Amino acid sequence: MAHTDYIKLEFPSRSVNESFARATVACFAARLDPTLEELSDIKTAVSEAVTNCIVHAYPGVIGTIWIRAKIVDETTIEIMVKDNGVGIPDIKRAREPMYTTGGDDRSGMGFTIMESFMDKVRVRSAEGKGTTVFMSRKIIRKTSEI
Amino acid sequence: MKVYSQENNGVLRLSFVGELDHHDAKSSMKTIESLIDEYLPHDCIMDLSGLNFMDSSGIAVILRVNKRMNDMCGKAWVENPAGQPLRVLDASGIDRVIKVFTKAR
Ligand SMILES: Nc1ncnc2c1ncn2[C@@H]1O[C@H](COP(=O)(O)OP(=O)(O)OP(=O)(O)O)[C@@H](O)[C@H]1O
Ligand SMILES: [Mg+2]
Numbered sequence: 001m002a003h004t005d006y007i008k009l010e011f012p013s014r015s016v017n018e019s020f021a022r023a024t025v026a027c028f029a030a031r032l033d034p035t036l037e038e039l040s041d042i043k044t045a046v047s048e049a050v051t052n053c054i055v056h057a058y059p060g061v062i063g064t065i066w067i068r069a070k071i072v073d074e075t076t077i078e079i080m081v082k083d084n085g086v087g088i089p090d091i092k093r094a095r096e097p098m099y100t101t102g103g104d105d106r107s108g109m110g111f112t113i114m115e116s117f118m119d120k121v122r123v124r125s126a127e128g129k130g131t132t133v134f135m136s137r138k139i140i141r142k143t144s145e146i
Numbered sequence: 147m148k149v150y151s152q153e154n155n156g157v158l159r160l161s162f163v164g165e166l167d168h169h170d171a172k173s174s175m176k177t178i179e180s181l182i183d184e185y186l187p188h189d190c191i192m193d194l195s196g197l198n199f200m201d202s203s204g205i206a207v208i209l210r211v212n213k214r215m216n217d218m219c220g221k222a223w224v225e226n227p228a229g230q231p232l233r234v235l236d237a238s239g240i241d242r243v244i245k246v247f248t249k250a251r
Binding site for chain 2: 018051054108112117
């Protein structure tokens with residue numbers, strides 16, 4: 001039976017960590033032998049989820065962000081990005097394109113981008129407790145290698 | 147991200163080079179705003195050919211530059227996005243708000 005590979009990251013919600021977080025997950029995903037395009041899709045989704053923790057979950061304060069990335073069935077990467085910040089009162093509304101509570105600095109496209117770059121995006125949140133975003137992406141093996 | 151600028155006859159060309167995320171967006175926006183204030187261009191081109199990563203924070207930067215230019219009766223557009231930044235622009239549907247010129251795909 002195939003064992004499950006995973007990594008866990010924990011870091012403070014400082015924006016300087018955004019590039020580190022997405023690069024680390026992409027580096028882990030590289031073992032699935034993705035195309036450059038697949039790799040940058042994963043990077044993009046992680047960047048969105050992590051930025052949301054920094055901007056929305058912990059506004060004006062530094063909190064902790066947790067990431068777990070897991071390879072399942074040797075073909076799929078599952079990524080969890082978690083905070084214990086303010087939470088989302090209405091998830092359905094938050095996921096609508098252009099919906100933002102962030103004003104001029106934000107475009108309200110983060111969830112839309114996560115959804116179009118990953119196969120699945122699931123959000124769990126409780127007000128005052130925090131938010132967890134689950135995402136997965138199947139990496140299609142290149143035919144030449146089969 | 148680095149922003150390189152070139153001004154010619156009221157046309158300001160901004161070349162974005164590197165990665166544009168939330169961490170970079172604020173200082174990049176400041177740089178761009180002071181360039182616009184300095185040159186008061188009627189056209190502002192954002193050249194993304196040197197950009198190799200961008201997320202929704204970059205979308206917000208582009209939209210703000212566009213608004214800024216429109217507020218002073220000028221025009222802004224995007225040129226030459228490729229790869230990941232192009233896919234982010236496509237996913238966001240930004241071309242409904244600002245013109246995006248790509249090299250033949
Ligand atoms: N981790 C989080 N904690 C609390 N609120 C969140 C979190 N993630 C998202 N939200 C809420 O959901 C809204 C939509 O998020 P989304 O990422 O789609 O857009 P945005 O972050 O506002 O803008 P953009 O991602 O384009 O910069 C946010 O404005 C915020 O209100
Ligand atoms: Mg966001």
